[in-house]
Amino acid sequence: MQEMIMSQAQIQEACARIGAQLDERLSKDDRLPVFLCVMKGAINFMVDLMEHVHSDIITDYIRVSSYEGLGSTGKIVLKQDVSHSLEGRTVVIVEDVVDSGLSMHYLVEHLKEKYHPKDVIVTCLIDKQAKRKIDVKVDYCGMELKEDKFLVGYGLDYKGLLRNVPYVYVPTMDEVAGWEKALSREEAAKKELR
Numbered sequence: 001m002q003e004m005i006m007s008q009a010q011i012q013e014a015c016a017r018i019g020a021q022l023d024e025r026l027s028k029d030d031r032l033p034v035f036l037c038v039m040k041g042a043i044n045f046m047v048d049l050m051e052h053v054h055s056d057i058i059t060d061y062i063r064v065s066s067y068e069g070l071g072s073t074g075k076i077v078l079k080q081d082v083s084h085s086l087e088g089r090t091v092v093i094v095e096d097v098v099d100s101g102l103s104m105h106y107l108v109e110h111l112k113e114k115y116h117p118k119d120v121i122v123t124c125l126i127d128k129q130a131k132r133k134i135d136v137k138v139d140y141c142g143m144e145l146k147e148d149k150f151l152v153g154y155g156l157d158y159k160g161l162l163r164n165v166p167y168v169y170v171p172t173m174d175e176v177a178g179w180e181k182a183l184s185r186e187e188a189a190k191k192e193l194r
Contacts, residue, residue, distance in 0.1 A: 019052020
C-alpha cells in the first residue's frame with residue numbers, strides 16, 4: 001500500500017503559503033526577480049507556486065542531475081544553464097526536493113560566482129533532512145521530511161515516470177517492479193523500430 005507524503009490539497013496549501021510569503025518579500029525589489037525552476041522535477045511546483053505570486057517576475061530554468069533510479073549518485077552535472085541575466089536581481093530557486101544538499105549547494109554557488117545576483121532565495125516542496133550531507137539554507141519549504149524515503153509524484157519521478165501524479169507518495173517495491181517491466185517493454189519496442 002502506498003504511503004502518502006503530501007496530498008493534492010496539502011501541496012496546494014503549501015503553494016499558497018509560500019507564494020504569499022514570496023510575494024510579500026519580492027514586492028520591495030527594485031528589479032524584476034527571477035524564478036528559476038530546477039528541471040525537470042520542480043515544473044509542477046513552479047507552475048502552482050507562481051499562481052500565488054502577484055509581483056511581476058521573470059521565469060527561467062536550470063537543469064542539473066545527480067539521481068539515477070532510486071538514489072543520488074553524489075555527482076552533480078550541469079545539463080542546462082540559465083538564459084537570463086541574473087546580475088543584481090533576486091533569484092528564487094524553485095526545487096522539488098532538497099535532500100543531500102549537494103545539488104542545492106552547487107546551484108547557489110554556481111549562480112553567485114557566475115551571475116552575481118543581489119540575493120538567492122531557496123524554496124522547495126520537500127526538505128528531506130535525513131539525507132543532508134552538506135548544510136544548505138532552505139528559505140521556504142512545503143514540508144520537512146525527517147525520514148529518508150524514496151518519493152514519486154508531482155514532478156518527482158522514477159526514471160522519467162510518475163511526474164504527472166498530483167500528489168507525493170512512497171511507492172511500494174511491487175510498483176517499482178511494475179515500472180521496470182513497463183520500461184523494459186518500452187526499450188524492447190524502441191529496438192524493434194530501429
